[in-house]
Amino acid sequence: MVVLGIETSCDDTAASVLARRADGTLEVLSSVVSSQIDLHARYGGVVPEVASRAHIDRIIPVLAEAMREAHVQRGDLDAIAATIGPGLVGSLLVGVSAAKALSLVWGVPFVGVNHLEGHLFAPLLEEQDVAFPLLVLLVSGGHTMLLGMFGPGDYRLMGRTLDDAAGEAFDKVARYLGLGYPGGPVIDRLATEGDLSAIAFPRSMLHDGLDFSFSGLKTSVVNYVRRHPEVAATDVAASFQEAAVDVLVHKARLAASQIGAVGMSLAGGVAANTRLRARWAAAAKADGRRAHLPSLAYCTDNAAMVAAAGLWRLAELGPTPLDCGVDPNLSLAALL
Numbered sequence: 001m002v003v004l005g006i007e008t009s010c011d012d013t014a015a016s017v018l019a020r021r022a023d024g025t026l027e028v029l030s031s032v033v034s035s036q037i038d039l040h041a042r043y044g045g046v047v048p049e050v051a052s053r054a055h056i057d058r059i060i061p062v063l064a065e066a067m068r069e070a071h072v073q074r075g076d077l078d079a080i081a082a083t084i085g086p087g088l089v090g091s092l093l094v095g096v097s098a099a100k101a102l103s104l105v106w107g108v109p110f111v112g113v114n115h116l117e118g119h120l121f122a123p124l125l126e127e128q129d130v131a132f133p134l135l136v137l138l139v140s141g142g143h144t145m146l147l148g149m150f151g152p153g154d155y156r157l158m159g160r161t162l163d164d165a166a167g168e169a170f171d172k173v174a175r176y177l178g179l180g181y182p183g184g185p186v187i188d189r190l191a192t193e194g195d196l197s198a199i200a201f202p203r204s205m206l207h208d209g210l211d212f213s214f215s216g217l218k219t220s221v222v223n224y225v226r227r228h229p230e231v232a233a234t235d236v237a238a239s240f241q242e243a244a245v246d247v248l249v250h251k252a253r254l255a256a257s258q259i260g261a262v263g264m265s266l267a268g269g270v271a272a273n274t275r276l277r278a279r280w281a282a283a284a285k286a287d288g289r290r291a292h293l294p295s296l297a298y299c300t301d302n303a304a305m306v307a308a309a310g311l312w313r314l315a316e317l318g319p320t321p322l323d324c325g326v327d328p329n330l331s332l333a334a335l336l
Contacts, residue, residue, distance in 0.1 A: 002029075002072060003314075004080045004102075005307025006063070008095030009087025009115045010142075011036040011051045013058040016303035017070035017077075018125075020311055025128045029070035031297065031304045034058045037182065044181050045171070052090030059098050066303070074106045079319070081310020084112035085330030086142070092326035100322050109319030111310035115301075116332050119267040120149055121308040122299070123292040130292065131263060135256035137248060139276075140268035141167030141184075144212050146252060147332075148259040152312045155336055158255045159210030166244055167270045169214040173221050173240055177233055187237045188273050194238030199224060199231070201243040203250075210251050217243055241275055249279045253287060265292035271299040 007014040013036070017029040036054050040046050067073070082099035085092060096112070103110035119138050123130050134149040135158075144165045148156035164172070167184055174183025179190070201220050204213040221240050225231060256264050264284045270276065277293050284291035298305060313320075 001078045001311060002076050003111075003307045003311045004063075004066070004077050005113075005303035005305075005310060006059075006080070006082040006095045006099050007115070007118070007301055007303040007306045008055045008059065008091045009083045009085070010091060010301060011040060011046045011054075012301045013055050013062050014301060014303035015063045015066035016307050017066055017072055018304055018307035018311060026125060026308060028125055028304045029072065030066045031302055032062050032066045032069065033297075033300075033302055034062050041181050044175055046088070048088045048090055051088055052094060055091055055094035059094055063098065074102075077106065077108050079109045079111055079310060079314050080106075081111040081113050081307050081314075083115045083118065083306050084324065085327035086115055087328055089326060089328040092328060096326050103322065109314060110322055111314045112320040112324050113306045113309045113313065114330055114332065114335060115306075116143065117335055118305040118309045120147065120155070121152070121312070122267050122294040122305045123265045124308055125298055125304055126295060127292065131290070133259050133261050134263045134265050134292070135252060135259060135261040136265045136267055137252045137271075138267045139166050139248060139270040141165060141171060141270075143268065144214070144248075145332075146210055146255045148255070148261070149265075153316060153335065155332065156259070157332060157336055158258070159212065159251060161212040161214060163213055163215040164218060166212070166214055166248065167268070169218045169244065170270065172218050176222055177225070177236065179233070184270060184273065187241055188275065190234050190237035191241045191275060192238075194232065194234030194236070196238040196242040198235035199239035201239050203243055203247050206247055206250060210255050212247060212251065214244065241273070245273070245276050245279050248276060249283050252280075253283055256287065256289060261289060263290040263292055265294075267294065267299070269300045272296045
């Protein structure tokens, strides 16, 4: 089985060709991502209209490059998968429209994929012996949630943010400090030069269930810097990051224990954070669980994860009707 995946849910135009071999293993034949960071940096965040127009310009070249790198022709494809939500509606429409058009012209099935489910398949792209149940922390600029994964398509939502996502808090703190966009990588880099115990920022809801709250932490950073304008940005970054990571890791360990997880996996853009990855690996080892840390390229938005989820959905549920629309507010609820 060979699947072409397309991902345009936000500001990355991505395409990938994924193969499932006879023994069931997955092989990424190509994964192409065209980033729009430079386009949006001047605005301090993603501008939906700018993003959708950039997708229109880039979708065909990105698809062509993915096919070329994979050394496949249209006759080699068994399906085309694309993200149908959640995300920016204009951006989603570009990828889904391209996928449906190719599905019609090339005569191959179309599969609509939930972007969040795609992230859950990231560990399977590089590891062929993933054991279940798996505790997954999906953490990005738009989402922060704990999920029990008992196998492909079998998920349990265990906790989620009640306000800001962790990645959103990183971006907002970076913006307030004048560090630019995207904020996560900048804070990650600055934190290596700061004292993570310099400022005692709060660990919100640390002992209150498995849900998260990061708005209070963000506000604490703002208030502290206002009262202490002379404070070093490196210490603020390190202390803020440590507070966020403390909560993420602590609650993940609790959730993993509740479901008897044999492994703990990170997913989403914030999974690229070096401090979170180090703390995650240490926590999993201490608890006798296997740590799954996808490569940085598979933490951020990519089409290989979409192709993997699409391949499984095609095998289990068949193709998606071509009259299926996009849903910018699509949740995991329908998959639970």
